[in-house]
Amino acid sequence: MRFSFRRATTAALVLGLAVVGLSGCAAEPSTPSEDTVTIGLTYTPNIQFAPFYLAEQKGYFEEQGVHVELRHHGESEELFGALANGTEDFVFAGGDEIVQARSAGTDVVSIATLYSSYPAALIVPKDSSIQSGEDLKGHKVGVPGPYGQTYAALLALLSEAKLGEHDLSLEHIGYTQQAALTSGKVDAVMGYANNDAVQLERAGFPVRVIPAFTGDDESLVGPALAASSTSLAAHSASASKVLIALAKATGELIANPEEAMTAAEEFIPTLTSSEQRDAARATLDATIPFLEAKSGDVRFANDEETWQRMVEFMAEHKLLSGETPRAEDTFTNEYLPVQ
Numbered sequence: 001m002r003f004s005f006r007r008a009t010t011a012a013l014v015l016g017l018a019v020v021g022l023s024g025c026a027a028e029p030s031t032p033s034e035d036t037v038t039i040g041l042t043y044t045p046n047i048q049f050a051p052f053y054l055a056e057q058k059g060y061f062e063e064q065g066v067h068v069e070l071r072h073h074g075e076s077e078e079l080f081g082a083l084a085n086g087t088e089d090f091v092f093a094g095g096d097e098i099v100q101a102r103s104a105g106t107d108v109v110s111i112a113t114l115y116s117s118y119p120a121a122l123i124v125p126k127d128s129s130i131q132s133g134e135d136l137k138g139h140k141v142g143v144p145g146p147y148g149q150t151y152a153a154l155l156a157l158l159s160e161a162k163l164g165e166h167d168l169s170l171e172h173i174g175y176t177q178q179a180a181l182t183s184g185k186v187d188a189v190m191g192y193a194n195n196d197a198v199q200l201e202r203a204g205f206p207v208r209v210i211p212a213f214t215g216d217d218e219s220l221v222g223p224a225l226a227a228s229s230t231s232l233a234a235h236s237a238s239a240s241k242v243l244i245a246l247a248k249a250t251g252e253l254i255a256n257p258e259e260a261m262t263a264a265e266e267f268i269p270t271l272t273s274s275e276q277r278d279a280a281r282a283t284l285d286a287t288i289p290f291l292e293a294k295s296g297d298v299r300f301a302n303d304e305e306t307w308q309r310m311v312e313f314m315a316e317h318k319l320l321s322g323e324t325p326r327a328e329d330t331f332t333n334e335y336l337p338v339q
Helices: 047-057 095-103 148-160 177-182 196-202 229-234 236-255 257-264 274-291 304-316
Strands: 035-040 066-071 090-094 109-113 120-125 140-143 169-172 188-192 207-211 223-227
Touching: 035 236, 047 066, 047 236, 047 257, 047 274, 066 236, 090 095, 095 109, 095 148, 095 223, 095 304, 109 229, 109 236, 120 148, 120 177, 120 196, 140 148, 140 177, 148 188, 148 304, 177 188, 177 196, 188 196, 196 207, 196 274, 223 229, 223 236, 229 236, 236 257, 236 274, 257 274
Parallel strands: 035 066, 035 090, 140 169, 140 188
Antiparallel strands: 090 223, 109 223, 120 188, 120 207
16 A cells, blocks of 8 residues: 645636737637646555545646546556656655655655655554554564565664564565454554554454654655656646645545545445445545644645655665665655645
């Protein structure tokens, strides 16, 4: 699961001017000129993309004078492949994935941080003796593999607890968190607070979620909206318009989740039964806290200190395949909506 979403407050934008009429004809107002951009949402349609679906369904992109095509690229595609070849202009991706891609030489930058905190976390049975990262010593912990956001979250949790992987029994379980935890194969799993934990609870298995970070100084950035320098050069005005539309949709989603569910049904073909709809709604409700901006924060803003800590953290834990990028090259706040 990759995560990710958007926000903004309203901002007045002049999108068009009256067209000067031909000789002998009265001038008539024009419609706003539209730029067309494609946003990659990764893999199959999912409720995590509800702000995008809501903005599209309610015409908020068109309202800003930009035509948006939402594209779910297949699992066989590289995350930033369509961005690199120009098939996509923006892509939903984790902040850590953006840093890894830049380290590998990919031209990509975050233009908006969509989640206010990191969604990957430790999940334990509700009656478990594990209360914090310090308690993991000697326990079996399941993680999909030595990659991705769940693995990065585990490293962050262990680092804060002053432990290493050698202090516990690490099991690579693929994406079988629910089966591994409920069967007792492992004592805890790394998963997503707004996905895996929700599924376990709905299956009748009470759990507790232990965040990767205990304070506000997180060292990882979750879902973001990314672009290449090429796409930003071609669609600089549209980048801000897309964020304005997403901010409006995100605010409405937080205030009225049921409206977002109705919009999502037009994009998610699997929401055909009350059970599937209830499961999606539970995931959406668990996602809303991540979409809410922290007190005093500008919605969607990339926090410079957090990105700096993340670059240093990933370099220290050898999560980068190439040179360590400069933190200031991994994000920009230039396209944020006026707050």
